[in-house]
Amino acid sequence: MQVGYLHGGGPDGDIVSAVAALEAFGCGRVVIDSRARRQAGSGTSFSALLGDMRSGDILVVTTLEHLATAVGPLVLRLEELVARGIRIRTLDGDFDTETPGTAGALKALARIAAHHNGARRPVVGRAEHGPGRPPRLSPEEIGRARELFEAGGRTAAEVARQLGVSRATLYRSLRKLGPTGA
Structure with missing residues (x-):
């Protein structure tokens, strides 16, 4: 099953054209996840969508920003999907977890996220000091x-x-x- 996923609001015209593009791409189902739609009872959350997807399914997004807006959460979400056997593609074809280049890009993203998270740890050799810069003098x-x-x-x-x-x-x-x- 190939499912299109859109996250966020934006002008209705943008959503309409994005849904049309996902349907033209071959998505049999398009899920629009927005807080307003969920509160009205007509939207589907990403976690509910994941509950419906199985190994071998394809998740199509217009851009990776629809999965997460920051690198760390994006990497975690991509790794979770890949581990479940769900393929992820973007409409423009720049990202497809089935291609070797994307597998390398995902590993690079994971290293960037790990480095970013590691930069927040205390400096080795210094006592834990809490938030802020490490002390200049031991x-x-x-x-x-x-x-x-x-x-x-x-x-x-x-x-x-x-x-x-x-x-x-x-x-x-x-x-x-x-x-x-x-």
């Missing part, structure tokens, strides 16, 4: 800065320069660590 470096101050004779600018940070970063790091370094 607790050991902050302890060293504190020792240099306590030994006397060094200005904040000199200590910061020696550690390769700005004075503001040095003061902020010392303040976060507290007066005793614990």
Whole structure:
């Protein structure tokens, strides 16, 4: 079974022409998934559509953006469909999971998504610090800065320069660590 899928709203003219293109492409069924249609009881959600599809079926979309708007969710959705034996095609023929080039593109997309998700993990070798940038100075470096101050004779600018940070970063790091370094 070849099923066409459209997600989102847009002007009704766009939907009408997209449905006509999917039907001309050979889709026996075209599903339009939009919040307004689902709330009115006349639309079908993507998960309901997936429940109806079986291995060997073909899902046709006008563009991949109809499956997801971000790379990570798109890769997950494509991998889920391929694992279930469902072929995915775009109307323009640029994407078809049956072609070797698309299999390579899907692997590349998965690597991009993994890299993107990996970029949000803490820097290796640093303690987990929560959201935001990792600290510029490790607790050991902050302890060293504190020792240099306590030994006397060094200005904040000199200590910061020696550690390769700005004075503001040095003061902020010392303040976060507290007066005793614990």
